[in-house]
Amino acid sequence: MPHSAPIRNAAITWKEDTPVSTEFDDMYFNIQAGLAECEHVFLNGNNLKERFTNLKASQFVIAETGFGTGLNFLAARQLWLEHAPENACLHFISVEKFPLSQDDLTQALKHWPELKDGASQLIRLYPQPVPGFHRLSLDGGRIQLTLMLMDALDAYSQLEARVDAWFLDGFAPSKNPEMWNERLFSQLGRLSKETTTLATFTAAGFVRRGLQEVGFDIEKVPGFGRKREMISARFSLAPSRSHVKAPWFEHTKTQPRPNAVVIIGAGIAGCATAYALAQRGIAVTLLERSEQIAQAGSGNRQGALYAKLPVDHNAQGQLHLSGLMHTRRQLKQLDPQSKIWGDSGLLQLATNEKEHKRQQNMLARTQFDGNIIREVSAEEASRLAGSTVSHPGVFMEYGGWVSPQDLCLRLVDHPLISVQTHTQVSGVTQNPETKHWSISVKGGSTLETGYLVICTAAEAKQLTQFVHLPIKPIRGQTSIASASGRPALKTVVCGDGYISPAREATYCFGATFDLHDLDLDIREEDHHANLGKLHAVLPEIANSLATEELTGRAAYRCSTADYLPIAGPAPDYEAFLSDYAKLRIDRKWKFADSQPKHLEGLFINIGHGSKGLITGPICGEIVAASMLGEPFPVEKSLVDAVNPARFIIKNLIRKSI
Template sequence: MLTSYRLEAPTLHFGDDGVPRSATFDDVYFDKEAGLAETRYVFLEHNRLTERFGSLLNRNFTIAETGFGTGLNFLCALECFLQHAPDTSWLHFVSVEKYPLSKASLTQSLAMWPSLQPLADELIAHYPQQCHGLHRVELPQLRTTLTLWFGEASEGFTALDAQVDAWFLDGFAPSKNPDMWSDQLFQQINRLSHSDTTFATFTAAGIVRRGLQSHGFQVQKVKGFGHKREMMIGQFLEDEQTTRYSSTQPAWFASRPLRPMGKVIVIGSGLAGATTAHALAQKNIAVEVWEQADHIAAGASGNEQGMLYPKLGASDTPVNRLYLSSYLYAHNFYQQYADKSIWQHCGLTQLPKDDAEQLKFEKITRAELYPDAILKAVDGKLILPLSGWVRPKALCETLLSHANITVHLNRPLEQIKTTTEGFELLSNQHTYHCNQVILCTANQQDALAPWTLLPTKPIRGQVSQLPISTLDIPSQVKAREFKQVICADGYVSPALDDQLNFGATYDLKNEDLTVTGTSHSENISKLADLLPIDVNESHSSLCQGRASLRCTVSDYTPIVGPVSATASLINALGPLRTNAKWQTNEEVEKIEGLYVNLGHGSRGLVSTPLCANYLASLMLGEPLPIETAVTDALHPNRFTIRKLKRGEV
């Protein structure tokens, strides 16, 4: 486990010529006179990218790189892709970087290449926070996805689930950075490659040549760029004599689909359904969305205003990594809706609700786990600068307005049956057929009964809305003055349409959706603890609100991925009952084409955008945006595996 998500800043300086130089490795990031030409010669020409891009048709192409640096190689590959690839294709670029540049240094470095400036501006605008882990950047207008790992190269590729078509083996020279060129790195290059995978590298160093040859690559020396005498190129040899390295992920969590994409139906139009449908639609997949109510986001996602609140922990766990990655992705995802009054980036202040939480805050502070740009402690409070508020219902409506999405209201899912080619769905005495089904309805899993029962539980929550004009004058001033979301036992967001939106109750064993004065009173009490305004019991009668059911999970983690039949899992994985460390290379049987994305509880605004991107990437065979340890924590099979290991089934 990591002790910190903070990253060591690169020690670099810019010379009189404007070229960035690493003090750590005593080397330049690129040659001022020939940087573009060298990248095009070494990596583009010797991976035959112009030719390969031109023949893509309806295909993805994945490039992986060691050493993102200034992003120059990425921009050159992107430029080539846009010039030569068909409009129906998509570029995936994966790179690792132990010492990521700041946005300011990136901007200064890329200013040297005016011909790339429009593409550089897109990269700079979407460049991730300097935080350890996997970062996903979607550039749909450029038909491109950038996946960055900030941390050790071998660690990043070990965490990656992808199939790489071409390798850019870059970074500082092996003589200056020998630690990167480890056997573990070459093992992961082997694992992520296939029979058509090529590589190119500027170096001809023996440590690189021997590493590639011993891990399945045919290696050839060719003329280097400019004054460099030699460089290396080659291709992966996938034959019976090649040792193949496999993922450390258990086979029962392997998730790659077998069925090609066809007609997709998403069940549910709340945050999970809307983000999932939109993620697929962005990749030019036609999606139908079924909503059982007569309007979009009729459940918990229908609130007028919600907060981006990740509840980050004090230690590094797969679930904490999930929420950290989701939080960073969600911040960037919502930024595109700032001008639509759907999102406001205003920050969040978290106050301790009791002494126990105060101790937790102190533990987080002592751990120094997070960069200050993500979380910092001030006077006993936690400040989350990237947070803000979202209008969930308006967001769902906007996402579902995509041209590739068709929404059907008043269409409940009553039954799913498998067919030889996909599924038969029953609704309102009508039968519909599709190839893929994604269940995103929070608390309606009856359709999964033939195969599995997932441990979710509905918990009622009521939010309240109070017109600021009902307060006394001093309180009105204070209510309009505060600019950040404030959380403790409850939450309140900055005023929207001169009203305060706040809450929420957490009502166990109560599924009544009637809005009650009792719940308004409870929320008023929470509001009084959050803001220095004069509110009391009498204000509860002036509130409006809505009640809905959160979908919570027994281990407080969403359930996202392919569905398997519980009986088949138990039958195939029986040895786990007596040996929890037992392993198998055989993937378990899935209900091919059936997926779930649910159980986001009260943190759906944080987790649904990235989980939707993960599910779409999984279904389309793209590099996944979440590291494997985290996808295991999301997988629907996890509950049966735990029961088997405990001997409960």
């Protein structure tokens, strides 16, 4: 993984109500005419008004090398809303290693009351200083901002997109030479296509030469104000695939944009994928076998919003952290009154020496900032929890709880989403000529669609297209008890199990973990096991429940062999075996321009285990981006980590298939 260092808010001073970076000793914008300079350099320098007006594609991608106050983004947004087709989407991608705090951003944007509508949305959605990609959705989905909080080179090395226009911005090269370098220019070339343009305020010789070397034709044009010249450029090379090291992970979109999609399975993964597509203007039919949605693993009364952070920075930890922040933003938009979720934070207690050492190593080696996770004593943990705690641990400020079923209901409450319950799918087949998918429903009926997403957890293995996936169901039972007359828990508390603050005067806690028993009957021994886990973290509450008659529910989680979700296009299993057979002989074999073969129009989003609340929604975005050929909402390494084809490749290398 490319990053693990903490992200710090920018240190600034104010000069005439204008922010000045103390790190780079440079102003964020022109004091007298910041917006006018932005329009001249970046909007006009890329001819955006004309390109937006005449746009025929369903999306347009702008990428920027320094977000700063967001002025360029807000100006581009306003121009887009005024001139682009209403059914098209603007993807704006930017990077910031030292983001302004929300308060400083709010103060800076007061300069431009004409941008107030966009600024208010940006301020409300503005991410906390957490490393990684942050996808913000504005204007009902017409504007998608991907804000990458990390080093610019790391960010663009991890971006998977095709950029239409570049805003080469940031502090002046003399102030910030680390950003303006050949390696970054190389990434700009990698992400460009034959129609890509670029504009920047500088005309420095090394910038011109660096851009020319990666394929841009440079033109010096009049600069803004006292700046005599600036650069306007156009990319002139065909995109190269020579950089591809793992061709089997490439996403190649060849089908037209869908008007409609069918999704099978209406748990968190299915509902989140439906929402991601509906937000992009695509009609979705959601098929569910039960009488209601969210009846299986997504049917628990409460679930924890919890990122499992590792000792060493890895894909799973970064996916969990990115997914947690994404789900939080989504909840704030869907439920601003916090009726179905609680922003309570989360305690992970070290109930034994092994866990205590793991937490200490994690805090020391990953350098997570205190706003993400911090060490707490047993005394502080007791204060945070509102009940006696006898163990130290760590506190996650961004943790919390959510009602999974209520979240699913909010996600599907969309005019473009149609839910069909009592619909048991028995199989899917593809028409070899039309490539459409025929869905067989028990009872004799069939449905047909050009685009199909499977979100049926472990039951996906019953379909012939996914029989090769190493997935398994894991039984879990939660316990439910009255909270009346007991300590009022103030935060989610985790040990071997978890308990959330009471909702509607009821505590939900658990859960058991059984690999070998798929019986869903409620068992007293499992209630007893849940009480034992509770006693290890909150003895006061557990003791008060010792004689209580508990209720509960049991359901299956879907786990994968590597404990990561499976999300993306469905691989053509036989074609992969044939095309990449040489991996059995040499795992480093270089395949010349080998485009991976997928089952056209078929996608999957499963395998979230006990973390579906934080991985299901972000994986829904990954599926939507893959289907539509959009920029991905997370780093390429994370997209690869959840790619459904990864198990085929691993098994070829191991010679097990």
